[in-house]
Amino acid sequence: MTGPVQALRSPSGLDAGPGVADVRLEAVTKRFGDVVAVHELTLDVHRGEFFALLGPSGSGKTTCLRMIGGFERPTAGRIWLAGTDVTEVAPFAREVNTVFQDYALFPHMTVEQNVGYGLMVARVPKRERQERVEQALATVRLNAFGSRRPGQLSGGQRQRVALARALVNRPKVLLLDEPLGALDRKLREQMQVELTLLQRDVGITFVFVTHDQDEALTMADRIAVFRDGRLEQVGTPEDVYDRPETPFVADFIGTSNQAEGAAAVAVFGAEGHFALRPERIRVLDAAGAPDPGEVATPAQVVDVVFAGATVRRVVTLDAGPTWVVTAPAVDAAALPGPRRGDHVLLAWSQGAERRLG
Amino acid sequence: MRAASSWLHRHTTARLLALLSLPVLWVVVAYLGALGAMLVAAFWTTNDFTGAVEHRLTLSNFRTLVEQPVYRRVALRSLGVAALVTAVDTLIALPMAYYMAKVASPRARRLLVVAILTPLWASYLVKAYAWRVMLANGGVVDWLLQPFGTHGPGFGLIATIITLSYLWLPFMVLPLFAGLERIPDALLEASADQGARAARTFRSIVLPLLFPALVAGSIFTFSLSLGDYITVKIVGGTSQLVSNVIYDNITTGGNLPFAAAAAFFPILVMVGYLVGVRRTGALEEL
Structure with a gap:
């Protein structure tokens, strides 16, 4: 802005x-x-x-x-x-000033009156008030809407008015x-x-x-x-x-593949609770070989979902847990790579996993 | 049954007629008809000797009403009482409605609404006579005010205003309560967030948004007070209001045309009030 x-x-x-x-x-x-x-x-x-x-x-x-x-x-x-x-x-x-969830604009006031309300309450002189309201409306690109009422604005415009009303009080x-x-x-x-x-x-x-x-x-x-x-x-x-x-x-933040207990020992080689991001995992053929410095575990593809920019594969590890693996969709139409039912090898750089708690 | 339903479904005009015929009949014949008959009667007169109604058009009733100072005084007094009752009810109802709508817990709110509504179940006459007993010489009001070295107002206009304010209070509380409930709490918080104290929030946010509800409530309290003649008979002492003039002319006076002409006054006042409210434009803004 x-x-x-x-x-x-x-x-x-x-x-x-x-x-x-x-x-x-x-x-x-x-x-x-x-x-x-x-x-x-x-x-x-x-x-x-x-x-x-x-x-x-x-x-x-x-x-x-x-x-x-x-x-x-x-x-x-x-x-x-x-x-x-x-x-x-x-x-x-x-x-402090607040931008409320539903904006809480005063319905009986124009946009200008809404934005100038705090300044009016604070007894800012009228001239300065007008200038500051104009500047605040300019900041949210609503100069042309000063005399409208909130009911005549779209959701996005109302949001900007609420923002201007909060910011104008500095x-x-x-x-x-x-x-x-x-x-x-x-x-x-x-x-x-x-x-x-x-x-x-x-x-x-x-x-x-x-x-x-x-x-x-x-x-x-x-x-x-x-x-x-x-x-x-x-x-x-x-x-x-x-x-x-x-x-x-x-x-809660993003998607995590987690493993604990016996599964953690089988997959990560240690006791504990581990998490691994879906985009950190490569899917190889069952017969494929991981690169040096990579860890691998066998799994079977349960589902393949095309989600526009990415392809998401749901896999069940031989060690037990069900994980999600995402990869950029290079050629969407062809959906290359393993299909449902295929046996695969999941590989990731050693240390990509995160031990929790 | 089924065939009739499908037939009605296809014929929308018939459906509308079936739906509206009874209420329309009621409104036109019973409601407007009676009002029209009364308005026409206002232009008739009575024979001075026999007292019989003479069906010939004249403005003599209205001339008497305008020219006789006593009727002007009665009209102004009625307006004053109605205005004061409205003001008293507004002052009492505002904090009450505010507490109910914005402060009380949902449970307390339900109880309070019931408490406000309950007196409406009791007879109007009983309530008016209850006030007569309280306001009587040496009654509860006198007894309560005695420690302060004063006494109650006795019977008269003040007693009338007090009693009418009591009678019509629910008609002010309920619209204000509904109006306040419709104002989102977030608006009050937004006002405080902008630096406004309670008084400023009330003046700049609550009052403008509550205006339609205030108008609705005041139409009730004002018109009910303007039309009342029983309370003033019970607690008003010798005071006369417009409706007493109407009542007395129908009963003891036997002059229905004059009573009908006097009835024009409250009707004109209410029409004028509604037009005035419309003029402010506050009703369309919301």
Whole structure:
């Protein structure tokens, strides 16, 4: 997204340096009645970072976001924003802004009034207000839509209005709750790129909630993987994809072929719980020979699925587990290689597997 | 049976007729017919000696209503009472409806809706007389206010406003409750997120979105108050409202044409109110 973003640059973004915690959750617990939504969770989001809270629904990620925004009070623990304890501070007094899941645009106001609402509340003089609203709308390329009402906009346009409304206040931190969840796939992929570029331009810390692992991997600098109100792993997209620390992360992020117990001994030659990515595996003929430095195990093809850019093969290892192997579809029509029922040899570079837990 | 169904399925006009004939008959004959008969009667007059209705068109009833100061006073008083009842009900109903729609647990919400609806099952007369007992000299209201060195309003216009406000409160609470339920919580959170305190959120977000519900509620409280003549008889002392003029002219006065002419007043007021509301354009925006 290009435009006069300079005006939106947060003052705190200018002196951004790595390692400065902009958002800190300290042993935060949130209970709703008997249900523990978030359990003693500690988390640092660095200044200027694009940070993803990733997890299945009900894993506590949205509750975390709402506690940062001030919409839920933690049952226990503290929340810090830019070095200040804001645990007891009301939402209207926090220097954060939120892009809500269904955008929560005010239906009785025009796009301009929606975007200018926060500035009006803050009693920013009318002239400055108009300028900033115009700049914010320019940033999301909606200048021509200022006098429309939210009901007259498409989903993608509404999303941009919500974004402009949040950014125009120059918050220290921008919170996004499933910002792309309501958009169709093409638009979502386009907005993923635009959001990433926008975040880089304005230099504001973005914290966004998603259940879509692709979205988190594509957009985030770092990802916190949630499960049942606890953190499973925090790390860069490369970390959580290539070096998952738990079986859950290995399984939730991308597809993982796992083996444990006797199967692990048979396939990887060691006790333990192992995971191996489908794209790291080569499929050879049953009589084929693995390259030096490769490990191989015999298997039988159960199914071959053509998925556009890739061909996915479901295989059952002679050692027991059922795995998935993906390969680029070089010649889609011919679907080369082993077919259903064929006996094959699976091979991968030694060390491509990951020991979990 | 089956053959009839298929026949109706093929003949859409007949189907529509079958569906609508009864309600249309009711609306045209019973509803509009009675109203029309009354409106026509307003232009008739009565024989001064015999009291018999004379079927000849005249504006004399309306002339009397406009020219006699007493009727102007009664009209203004009725408007004032209806407006005050509406205002009182709005002030009481807003926080109540807000609590029900946005704060209470689903269980408490159901109980409160039942609590609001229950008084509607009791007879109007019983409730009005209950207030008469409470407002009477030395009654509950006097007793409650005694420690503060004051006493109740006694019978009169204030007692009428209090009693009418009590009677019509559910008709204000329920539309406001429904209206508030339709406002997503996320909008209130978004307003707070933008830095707005509760008062600002109420003024800029809740009130504009609630306007249609407020109008709906006020149409009930306003028109019901404007049409009431029993409450004012029971707790109003000597006060007279428009509907008393209508009632007295029908019963003791025996002047149906004059009563019909007086009935034009609340009708015109309500039409004027609805046109005014339409003019604001707030109803179309939502």
